[in-house]
Amino acid sequence: MATLRVGRSVARWRVWSTSASVVVTEPDLLAPARELVEAELAAVEVACSRFRRDSELARAERLGRPVTVSPLLAELVGAALASAEISDGDVDPTLGADLARLGYDRDIAEIEPDGPPVPVPIRRAVSWRDVSLAGRTLTVPPGVRLDLGATAKALTADRCARLVTERLGTGVLVELGGDIATAGDGPAGGWTIHVQDRPIDPPVTVRVTAGTAIATSSTVSRTWHRGGRLLHHVLDPRTGMPSSRVWRSVTVAADRCVIANTHSTAALVRGTQAMTVLGRSGVAARLVDNHGNVHEVGGWPSTQEGHDEH
Template identity: 55%
Template sequence: MPLSETLPVGADTAQWDVWGTVARIVVTAPARLAEAETMLRAELAAVDEACSRFREDSELRYACRAGGRPVSISPLLADLVAAALDAARETEGAVDPTVGGVLCGLGYDRDFAALAGCEVAPAVRVFPTPDWRSVKLAVRELTVPDGVLLDLGATAKAAAADRAAARIATELGVGVLVALGGDIATAGPGPAGGWQILVRDRPGDPADTIKLPAGAALATSSTAGRTWGRPGEMLHHIVDPATGRPAVPVWRTVSVAAYSCLRANTLSTAAIVRGHAAPGVLGKAPSRLVTPALDVVRRGGWPA
C-alpha cells in the first residue's frame, strides 16, 4: 500500500502497480485524465529503460558493465545520475547511489514485487565499498568504476514524479498530482484548499491528513515498507553506506514536505540513515518522524 495517498479517489484519479509500489495520478480536470495517465506511463517506462538495475538492457546496467570506461548516455539518464550525485553531495554521502552492489549482497537483487515474501539466502559476492565520489559524469559521459553497481532508487522515483507532474501540467494545462508510493509531486493549479494527503504507513497506524499547496511535494522514507527476510534476520532497503548494512531503524518512517519531490526524498532518506542525528539533517524542513513504537514527532511547521 502507498505510504501517502490523496483523498478522496474519484473520476479524476487513476492508479496501477509499478516498480513494486502503486502509481497514482490525480488531475483537476477529469476530462484530461486519460491523456495524463498516458503521459505518466510513458515517463515511467522511459525512466525504467534508462536506469533500472533489474533490467539487463537498461542504460545504467550497460554503463556499469563497461569496465570503468566512459560511456555516452541519454539526456534522461544523465539527469537522473546528476540528481543522485547531487543528493550524495548534499547529504555528505548518506544517500549514495553506489550501494547497488551492497543491496544485491543483502538479497535485494530483483524487482521488489518478485522479492516480497521470499526468504533470501546470504550472498557470497564481494562488491566495492560505496563511494559516490568514484562516479564521474561529464555532461552526457558517464564513468562507473569497474565492479560498481549503481542504484538510483533513492532519487530516480522522486525525480520521475517531479518530471511527469511538470510535463503534464505544462502540456495539458491542468493541476496534477503524481504519487509513486511515498513520493508525491504536484504541479499547476491545485484544487480549492490545496491537495489533501493522507500520510500513514499502514492501516491502523498513526495518520495525518495534510493540505499540500499547489506546486509542493512530499516524500516518505520507511524502514518498514520494503522488507525481506533471510535466515536469522529481517532486512530493509535503506542502506547506510558507512556500514553496508540496512540503516538502524531509529525511525520507522520519515516524511518531508519540500518544493520538489527530489528534495523531499533526499532529506527523508538521509534522515533515516542518520538516525538520531536526523533533526540536524532535516533542519527547518517540515517533517514528520515516526518511531518504531509509533510515537510521532512533528517538526518545522509540518502542514496541517
C-alpha cells in the same frame, strides 16, 4: 506512505511493485495525463532499472569506462549525485552491489522471503565520489553498480507532474509509491493527502498548496529475511548494511519531490541525529519512531489526525 484522499478525477494502477496515481483538476484530461505518465515511467525504467540487463545504466556499468548517455539517464544520475552531496553522502547511489548481496537483486515482489545468512562486508571501498558525470559523459568504475532507487522515483514524480501541466495545462498531482509531486493550479483549498506508511502506523491528513511535494521513506515497507534476519532496503553507506531502525518512517514536504526524498532517506540513515539535521535543513518533516510516537520538525503542514472523508 503518502496517499490521496481527494474526490477528484484520479487514475490508479500498479507499477514498479508499488502504486501510481494521477489526479487532475480538469476531469476531461485524465486519460491523456495518464498516458503521458505511463510513457515517462516506461522511459525511466529502460534508462536506469538495475533489474534489467538491457537498461542503459546496466550497459554503461558493464563498460567500466566513460560513455555518452541519454539526456534522461544523465539527469537521473545527476540527481542521485546531487542528493549524495546534499546529504553529505548519507544517500549514496553506489549501493547497488550491496543490495544485491543482501538478496535485493530483483523486483521486491520476486524476492524469496528468506535465504542463507549474508556476510557482513568489510568497510566499503567505493562511494558516490568515485562516479563521474560530466555533461552526458558518465563513468562508473569497474565493478560498481548504481542503485538510483532513492532518487529516481521521486525525480520521476517531479518530471511527470511538470510534463502533464506543460502539455495539457491542468493542475496535477502525481504519486509514485508514496512520493508525491504537484504542478499547475491546485484545487480550491489545496491538495488533501493522507500520510500513513503501514496500517498500524499513526495516520494524518494534510492539506498542501500547489507546488508542494511530499516523500516518505520507510524501514518497514520493503523488507525480506536472510538467515532469519529481517532486512530492509535503506542501507547505511558506511557499512553497506540496512540502517538502524530508529524510525519506522520519515515523511518530508519540500518544493520538489527529489529534495523531499533526499531528506527522508537521509533521516533514516542518520537515526538519532535525524531531527537535529532536519531542523537545520529548512524542510518540514514528520517522523514516526519505533514506538509509534510522532515527531514533527520545521512547520509540518496543518493536519487533522486520523482519516477524513474522500
